[in-house]
Amino acid sequence: MKRLVILSIFLCSTCLFAQSLQGSWMLVEENGKEVTNREIVRIYQDNYFAEGAKEKDSNKFLWALGGEYDYKNSDYTSTQDFNTRASEMIGKTLNPKLTFPEEDKIKINNVTEVQVWERISEEKNALNGNWVITGRKRGGELKTMKPGDRRTIKIIGGDRFQWVAFNSATREFYGTGGGTYSAENGKYIENIEFFSRDDSRVGASLGFEFEVKDGEWHHSGKSSKGEPIYEIWSPYEEAYSK
Numbered sequence: 288m289k290r291l292v293i294l295s296i297f298l299c300s301t302c303l304f305a306q307s308l309q310g311s312w313m314l315v316e317e318n319g320k321e322v323t324n325r326e327i328v329r330i331y332q333d334n335y336f337a338e339g340a341k342e343k344d345s346n347k348f349l350w351a352l353g354g355e356y357d358y359k360n361s362d363y364t365s366t367q368d369f370n371t372r373a374s375e376m377i378g379k380t381l382n383p384k385l386t387f388p389e390e391d392k393i394k395i396n397n398v399t400e401v402q403v404w405e406r407i408s409e410e411k412n413a414l415n416g417n418w419v420i421t422g423r424k425r426g427g428e429l430k431t432m433k434p435g436d437r438r439t440i441k442i443i444g445g446d447r448f449q450w451v452a453f454n455s456a457t458r459e460f461y462g463t464g465g466g467t468y469s470a471e472n473g474k475y476i477e478n479i480e481f482f483s484r485d486d487s488r489v490g491a492s493l494g495f496e497f498e499v500k501d502g503e504w505h506h507s508g509k510s511s512k513g514e515p516i517y518e519i520w521s522p523y524e525e526a527y528s529k
Contacts, residue, residue, distance in 0.1 A: 306387045308336075308358050310409035311445030317402050325349065326480070328465070329404065331356065332444035335417040335523060336365065339449050339465045341481040346489040348481055351451060351463040352376075353442075358385065363395075369453040369460055371483075377458050408445030413499050414470045417442045419526050421503075422519030429517070434526050441520060443468065448477060464488075473497060475506065482511075 314327035327340040337353035354368035354377075363385035370376045384396040391406040420439045422431045436456035442449055449465030466480030475497040482488045488511055495508030504520040 307409070308356075308393070309444060311407040311447035312393065312404040313407050315403055315405045318400055328407070328447055328449075328480075330442050330444040330447050330449055330465075332415060332442050333417040333522070333524065335440075335442055337440075337442045337449040337451055337463075337465075339463060339481050341486075341489075346481065346486045348483045348486060351449075351460070351483065353449075353451065354455075361385075368455040369451060369458075371460050374458045374460075377455060406445075407447065410446050412470050414443050414475065414497070414504060417523040418504055418520035419523045420518055421521040421526055424517035429519075431519075440523060470497065479511075485511075 308331040310331065312329045312331070314322050314325075314329070316322060324343055325340055326343050327338065329336055329338040334355055334357060335353070336356050337351070339351050340349040341347060342349060350370075350372040352367055352370040352372060354366050356363070356365040362382075364380055364382045366378065366380045367376050381397070383398075386394045386396075388394050388403070393404045393406075395402045395404070418441045419434045420432060420441075421434060422429055424430070437454040437459075439450065439452040439461075442451075446467050446469075447465065448468045449463060451463045452461035453459065454461075462483050464479060464482040464484075467478045469476045473496055475495045477493045477495075479488050479491050479493070491511070493508065493511060495506055497507075498505045502522060502525070505517075506520060507517045508515075510516050
């Protein structure tokens with residue numbers, strides 16, 4: 288009997304531990320219908336999430352949304368910092384019901400829709416996190432930036448990345464892009480799967496050098512336009528706490 292109790296406690300705690308949102312997810316069902324004509328990916332990392340959507344056949348960018356989230360004791364809340372579909376939702380805190388109906392799937396029940404997301408990856412490496420740009424080299428001179436309402440973030444979780452430039456106070460949106468990536472031996476490669484500014488860039492790959500020094504991500508290479516870049520990205524939470 289004692290062994291059964293211990294086993295039950297172990298299995299329960301293992302189940303709870305496995306119920307983590309960290310990583311990347313794809314929307315597979317909405318309001319009981321399979322999602323087939325769109326590719327919608329969401330990344331959860333370090334209490335922040337970002338979502339990007341495109342048409343599957345044409346790669347046409349559809350929308351982006353995201354912001355802070357909290358998930359504790361089965362209670363899920365989110366507050367959006369950007370939303371290209373419904374800017375009136377920016378700044379509002381939502382408390383939908385989030386459950387894990389089966390392993391590697393989550394079900395989010397809002398007032399008007401029920402979504403089922405399937406985990407893509409929970410892979411971890413040195414760059415996993417939510418980052419905000421705090422420095423950029425121009426003309427050989429490194430200029431620092433203090434993040435505020437206007438910011439550029441890059442969230443990396445699982446095997447996916449998404450960068451977003453926006454102003455949460457004015458609700459202005461400047462652009463986003465994302466896809467898969469790899470980060471090994473100081474080489475960071477982005478494979479673009481959606482890009483709000485130019486759909487024709489989908490399928491391109493960009494390679495960079497990277498190093499994490501004193502907790503900051505140093506990123507160098509060439510932009511999508513072929514221009515040399517050197518950037519410093521800081522952990523989002525730390526940058527704003529300062």
